[in-house]
Amino acid sequence: MTPGGERRLVALDPATVPIDNDYYSDVGDSWWDARGPLRALHDMNPARVAYFDAVAARLGPRGSLRVLDVGCGGGLVAEPLAALGYRVTGVDLSSGAIETARDHARASGVAVTYRVGSAYALPVGDAAVDVVVVSDVLEHLHDLTAAVAEMSRVLRPGGVVAFDTINRTAAAYLVAILAAERILGIVHPGTHNWRMFVRPGELAALFARHGLRPAELRGLAPAAPVHRLVAAALRGRPLGGFHLTRSAAVSYIGHAVKTQER
Secondary structure (H helix, E strand, O other), X not given: OOOOOOOOOXXXXXXXXXXXXXXXXXXXXXXHOOOOOOHHHHHHHHHHHHHHHHHHHHHOOHHHOEEEEEOOOOOOOHHHHHHOOOEEXXXXXXXXXXXXXXXXXXXXXXXXXXXXXXXXXXXXXXXXXXXXXXXXXXXXXXXXHHXXXXXXXXXXXXXXXXXXXXXXXXXXXXXXXXXXXXXXOOOOOOOOOHHHOOOHHHHHHHHHHOOEEEEEEEEEEEOOOHHHHHHHHHOOOOOOOEEXXXXXXXXXXXXXXXXXXX
16 A cells, blocks of 8 residues: 555656546446446435535535536436426537446436546536535546546535545545455446545645635445345345545545635
8 A cells, every 4th residue: 555645745657656537437327226236325325425416515505506427437426316396418528438327317317417537637617516526536637637627616605515435544444445446346447546545634635725614524324234245245135335534544525615716
């Protein structure tokens, strides 16, 4: 492992800190297979969507709120939020993932706008959205500063950015990489890099630079005990539900409020 002193406040070099983000372009219809290669995301989704909804709904009626899902992938978060009534736009760099998201939303009868675009240059105007959702994405971005600056730019004052990501701790290495990728095969190997995980303090510092005030941070973890998780993983079965916890040692979820124009 890389020593824990490396910080995420500066851009990382993709040549020296590799990660397989291209994998998500090849998943195809398996994005929506609850027993497929992304089954862990499906297990996490109810808890994440419920949290994002609870945070966003404080701002007003769902139908009046504009939500931007940054790094939306196949639409696993964007579509449920749209089904709740939010006016959702999903943005992802992968044209294949966007096409899958569009097809699934169309088949489900849910209205979502999807666009191909980068987290570093969001195809949205200044102060154009009420809520930015960035779920399971921050730990995949080499230049967090540029991405946070863009999220702040598109968010109107008083709006919120809601996120979940993985902490850069020894526990996270053991759980998210050693166990989930290399031993149990829950996650595709190479789609995470411990050096790209984000400590809460680093994220708070980046938010502060761009007029975003951290408002809450909670842990996000499986509800089942470890022995049941291992048994489910070995059998290729769902891990079961996730819930919010006090410990942010591995995964955490939270939100921040846009405090000023930039």
